[in-house]
Amino acid sequence: MTRIVVVDNDGQFTHLERRALREVGVEAEIVPNTTPPAEIDADGVVLSGGPHSAEAERGGRYLDLDVPVLGICLGMQDMAVALGGRVGPGEYGGYADVTVRIEDPDDPVVGSLAPETRVWASHADEVKELPPGFVRTGTSDVCDIESMGDADRDRYGVQWHPEVAHTEEGAAVFENFRAVCERASDG
Numbered sequence: 001m002t003r004i005v006v007v008d009n010d011g012q013f014t015h016l017e018r019r020a021l022r023e024v025g026v027e028a029e030i031v032p033n034t035t036p037p038a039e040i041d042a043d044g045v046v047l048s049g050g051p052h053s054a055e056a057e058r059g060g061r062y063l064d065l066d067v068p069v070l071g072i073c074l075g076m077q078d079m080a081v082a083l084g085g086r087v088g089p090g091e092y093g094g095y096a097d098v099t100v101r102i103e104d105p106d107d108p109v110v111g112s113l114a115p116e117t118r119v120w121a122s123h124a125d126e127v128k129e130l131p132p133g134f135v136r137t138g139t140s141d142v143c144d145i146e147s148m149g150d151a152d153r154d155r156y157g158v159q160w161h162p163e164v165a166h167t168e169e170g171a172a173v174f175e176n177f178r179a180v181c182e183r184a185s186d187g
Helices: 014-023 056-060 074-082 170-186
Strands: 003-008 027-032 044-047 069-072 086-102 116-129 135-139 147-150 155-158
Touching: 003 014, 003 170, 014 027, 014 170, 044 074, 044 170, 056 074, 069 074, 074 086, 074 116, 074 147, 074 155, 155 170
Parallel strands: 003 027, 003 044, 044 069, 069 155
Antiparallel strands: 086 116, 086 135, 135 147, 147 155
């Protein structure tokens, strides 16, 4: 069974991320964001959302693991900063129901949601500039970079929360990430 570790960034929905992964047939465990990377034994890592501002060190320490990584909200922002992107305040602010236009139907994590999907997202902070090697995979009227991916390195991020009921196709994000992790562990 595929094993994915959820790195807890003090997010209010972290337990829902673990549950969503379990519902798609993944063995999932939550670990604190102070867990040394050497102690992570998994086929993939999810960097959870949380109430903090982006920090390169917090999420970046898990990016050198040789497994796929999915960043959710703050997790995506931490990944972006750690890999050379830029994060800043969003113009919209708090949580809202948003329509995301999927720009890359071939992206292994969000491509199956094309042409668009309804999501629940916070835009207090957001990725303003992609890290080198990443492409924008989703956008909205609220946020220029709603999702990003680097398929060569199996690094993906979504600004929204796929684990909450308000996100229409959230389970598909976790199913797709599970498939990425299974492919990587077989390769």
